[in-house]
Amino acid sequence: MNSDKKLFTYEEIKQKLVNYCVYQDRCHAEVEQKMHEFVLIPEAKDEILLYLMRENYLNEERFTRSYIRGKFYIKNWGRTKIKLSLKQKGITEKLISSCWDEIDEIDYEKIIKKIYENYDRKLFGLKEYQKKQKTIKYLLSRGFEYDVILRIFEN
Structure with a gap:
């Protein structure tokens, strides 16, 4: 028996997983990861997952x-x-x-502009093209698309 796994009844585990899903929206992978903390046979895991989906705790x-x-x-x-x-x-x-x-398209562009302006203010002693280059790189690292960034830079 693994000593790092917690022993609970089926109903206790089910309730703990319901609470886990109620606290915030979860995906299947997160719930399955959480199930690894408990000693459960595969059939019980499947049964709990089905219950969570049927009752709309897991969507x-x-x-x-x-x-x-x-x-x-x-x-x-x-x-x-x-x-x-x-x-x-x-x-x-x-x-x-x-x-x-x-995500509203207008909000998306506003956020890019806001991040651009905030980051641009922090850059001192650089030529304009260097600032632009660093800012584009920063926005890319935040997950914004290159073509959208360039479109906003042009406006």
């Missing part, structure tokens, strides 16, 4: 939409970074694509 689309909103509006991540992060969590390309409407 991949809701998670994806919530994740996109949070990472964009709170963390100011670009689409590229968000998409990569979601793929690492096992979210399909099709689902990610269908959820991009969570």
